[in-house]
Amino acid sequence: MTMKQSWITLLFLIMIGIPYSGTVQAYVDEEGCLLCHKYPKMGRITEDGARRTYYVMPHVFGKTVHRNVPCRDCHNYIEELPHREVETGVTCNTECHSVKNPATGKNFSHKPIYDAYRDSVHGRDKITSELESDKPYCITCHTNPIYNPKEESIPKRVTDRCVICHEDREFVESWYSHTSRRIREVKRSSIEIIELCSSCHEDQSMVDRRLKAAEARGEELGKKFPVAAETYKDSFHGKVTRYGFTEAANCLDCHADYENYYLSVHEIRPSRDPLSPMHDDKRVETCQRCHEYANENYATIDPHPTKDLESNPFIYYAEEIYNWISYVVIAGLIALALFETIGRRRDGASWKLRRGSSWWRSNRKRKDRDRVI
Ligand code: HEC
Ligand code: HEC
Ligand code: HEC
Ligand code: HEC
Ligand code: HEC
Ligand code: HEC
Ligand code: HEC
Structure with a gap:
């Protein structure tokens, strides 16, 4: 590319809202949403004073698991500009119109997971009453960072073997990343x-x-x-x-x-x-x-x-006995120290920290003090 050509490319990329970078941008904004949403200051203050940001970072979004999902497959309520009032939000059970499930040939969807979730003890509507919102929704447990691929390098030793048949490194690497994390069972730790x-x-x-x-x-x-x-x-x-x-x-x-x-x-x-x-x-x-x-x-x-008596008498009594033993031992130690102090004072020895020892007896004749042995 000549200098002039690259300036024209850069200008074009700025115009269509894709930041110019040396690496391949996985994400393509076909719907033009980033035309506006790429601006960091974009957002508003809600009625209750909270700051909402509407900024979508293309370089971050381009690396998430959802990078191939067009914005409106999730934000399917966005139909016109200016957008109308949001009533439902992203519910996670909609059909992707642009991503097919290669196994079934149907439009991809999280509906099976959503249905299981709705039957569970945590199931609730997306927008719901204050009380119901105690329960988790999909995005309570799943935020993109958990699923962003770690910046670990793809082992060339393995993909070289796939490339020999598939001939396209990008295809091979993207499938490798898709499956390897699941095969290795990368998931939350206990x-x-x-x-x-x-x-x-x-x-x-x-x-x-x-x-x-x-x-x-x-x-x-x-x-x-x-x-x-x-x-x-x-x-x-x-x-x-x-x-x-x-x-x-x-x-x-x-x-x-x-x-x-x-x-x-x-x-x-x-x-x-x-x-x-x-x-x-x-x-x-x-x-x-x-x-x-x-x-x-x-x-x-x-x-x-x-630890209550009714449900776990064994733990209850074990804990009680253990507590009493500790009290008796500590009380005994304090009493011993007290008796010893009183006894030694009566003998004329007193408590002074000096030369690495603590008990000293005054010796009036030598104007000196002897250590108590
Ligand atoms: C012409 C500029 C522009 C384009 C293009 C645009 N938006 Fe927006 N979008 C805005 C503005 C301005 C707001 C803030 C509106 C408000 O506060 O009422 C907004 C707000 C939003 C919100 C938050 C709505 C809310 O109230 O919570 C979503 C979600 C959104 N846009 C998604 C999209 C999607 C998806 C696309 C692409 C199909 C898109 N936008 C294209 C300007 C745009
Ligand atoms: C996989 C689904 C998914 C995709 C794809 C997606 N989003 Fe979102 N987006 C969400 C979810 C979930 C939220 C959190 C708000 C909610 O739960 O309704 C959100 C929030 C937002 C917000 C803030 C809205 C608010 O009410 O705070 C904006 C703006 C936005 N997205 C724009 C975009 C744009 C632009 C794209 C495409 C570049 C995009 N989104 C792609 C799921 C998605
Ligand atoms: C966003 C908060 C939230 C998270 C995160 C959450 N829960 Fe819950 N869970 C609730 C609420 C609220 C209820 C009470 C539902 C009700 O009142 O019927 C509940 C109910 C339950 C119940 C049934 C209680 C009963 O007596 O009916 C079980 C079991 C449970 N959760 C286990 C889990 C486990 C395991 C996890 C971690 C994977 C988890 N929860 C994560 C909020 C949460
Ligand atoms: C209470 C928390 C919680 C809620 C709510 C929740 N999930 Fe999950 N989800 C998990 C856990 C835990 C896993 C197991 C994988 C792991 O440990 O990270 C998981 C796994 C998944 C996976 C498999 C990811 C992979 O790469 O293997 C998908 C997809 C998924 N959840 C989608 C959803 C959708 C869609 C919803 C809403 C309908 C939802 N989840 C609600 C906790 C939750
Ligand atoms: C010996 C040649 C060969 C090697 C090596 C090989 N593949 Fe394939 N692969 C094929 C052929 C032929 C097909 C299509 C026919 C089939 O499904 O068996 C295929 C199908 C696939 C598909 C399904 C594509 C679709 O859209 O249906 C994926 C994904 C894939 N291979 C990934 C890989 C990956 C990743 C590796 C390396 C770990 C690999 N392959 C190694 C020959 C190979
Ligand atoms: C995911 C595996 C797993 C499951 C499921 C599980 N445990 Fe454990 N449990 C362990 C491990 C590992 C240890 C520690 C070492 C050992 O005993 O093997 C342990 C230790 C214990 C101990 C302490 C001492 C001992 O080894 O007896 C008790 C008691 C116990 N489990 C009870 C239960 C009960 C009751 C259930 C079913 C309600 C249960 N566990 C289910 C994995 C499990
Ligand atoms: C070894 C198995 C085991 C593990 C681990 C375990 N639970 Fe439970 N949990 C039980 C059993 C059994 C009960 C029913 C006890 C009863 O009612 O006597 C229960 C009851 C509950 C309940 C009350 C509702 C119900 O189902 O009766 C909640 C909520 C709960 N567990 C959440 C959790 C959470 C959160 C964790 C992790 C921090 C956890 N549990 C870990 C076995 C387990």
């Missing part, structure tokens, strides 16, 4: 799952609100609902996971079905629901996945141990 679930289930004000609402509806939530997150952390599984052990059960190992795991994580149900893997009828089977020898008895061990 600690991240516990953090995700606890971010709500640890929130006391959320718990109180939900309990009150359930009572008003005449329903009952699970016995462990108010204490789920904190008691898990006190459990054996919770403790060993905190210290870096990765094999012990996290929230989803118990509350999501292992059959079709990636769909089941979206279909969490309370343990009183017969479809929950923690229902009385299915619990043994779930524990057996990891504890080969688990039986009915083993499965009654409480994964959310509370």
